[in-house]
Amino acid sequence: MKRYECDVLVIGAGPGGSMAARFAARHGLRVFLIEKRPEIGVPVRCAEGISRAWMEEVEIPVEKHWIDTEIDGAKIYSPDEKSIVVLSAEQAGNEVGFVLNREYFDKYLASLAAEEGAEIWLKSPAIDIIKEDGQVKGAIVRKFGENVEIHAKIVIAADGFESQVARWAGLNTVLRERDVVSCVQYRMTNIDIEENFTHFYIGSCAPGGYLWIFPKGENEANVGIGVALNKLHEPGEVKRYLDEFIEKHSNLRKGSVLQIVTGAVSTCPVPKRIVDNGIMLVGDAARLIDPITGGGIANACISGKYAGEVSAKCIDNPTKECLEEYQELVKKKWGRKHLRNWFVKEKLASLSDGTLNKLMDVISQVKIGEISVRAILEAVQEKYPELVEEFEDLL
């Protein structure tokens, strides 16, 4: 078998992998960034909404060519659609700011990695890892149909939700049923929607998840849904929920579907171990998705940067003890937040449409800027005292 040598092998050229490769290469390491698909950024498996606040942290210059629309805020609709909570971009967090064109965005990030010297291979799926004496030392890769060995001091697994490399290496990224959300999205054209806002629908239209409309400009939008696996009972149910919603809304029903995007996200707390001897997991492969929003792009980029930088520090001593620094950075950044959001997600998934309608009615009448836990609780107390007990632990 043909043999290649490098310092860092990054598996998967999505946002997390490209950022890991970029920051490792910046420190003078020899980096291979391998991608199984024949094109970076394709096929899209994403709703494409992101905020803009984190981009400076990972040194991504904003380029117009990968932005489809700029978003001013988010609107969240109650199950009966009578109450709408409007959040400004700052309040809404991860999912507003831009709606991306991922085909261009992913290629742009890969080009940033290439600029720093990373070598990119396409049509090169990893088919197994190389492990000697408990140390990950590379991967077997099928490069254009030919199996080759890539020996690396450090492997960074950025293989997305599939998270196979982690499991080959013996790291546990298995998800509980309640922490898997299955998603279907249509890119639709010729629909009427309010541009400049992302739209979220909650309740029994999307059990354990939500339904979204993210404008892409010129009467186009990503119209998608995520439903928790523990709320699904039969094959094809996710798609049926989406079709039913579209059928009920005349502004969408008149449109046409240009593309079907599918995938899944994790909605779990940060896993216990995301490093081992010679290996680090980043992004979706490390289950670093926000349990409430399902947003993963920012976290993938930031964790990719952390992993790239820790690679440089540990390159002569790539033990799990040294790589532990990466795990600590991740836990510090997301450990508490994702645990809290996991609890909130579980609570929200348990509420009936009736309860959500009442809660949203109250929140939609609290002035923006004055939205706080206390303000909401007081308003609930006043209008629906019978519900206070149900929300106390949530709020």
Next chain:
Amino acid sequence: MIRAEPSICNYCGACVGMCPVNCIFLDETVIKINEDKCVKCGFCIRGCPMGAILADWWSK
């Protein structure tokens, strides 16, 4: 017998990530299922966004 029906499958890899025993592999654009390792939990059958995973032993 369990398989991904290629005429329905969107080869997104969702089934791979939700399989608790890692018996599904996305080989570029083809889903391969190792039946010997499968524990018949039904996660992939219910969770596949397209409903592309078919098994003769599946019933609600």
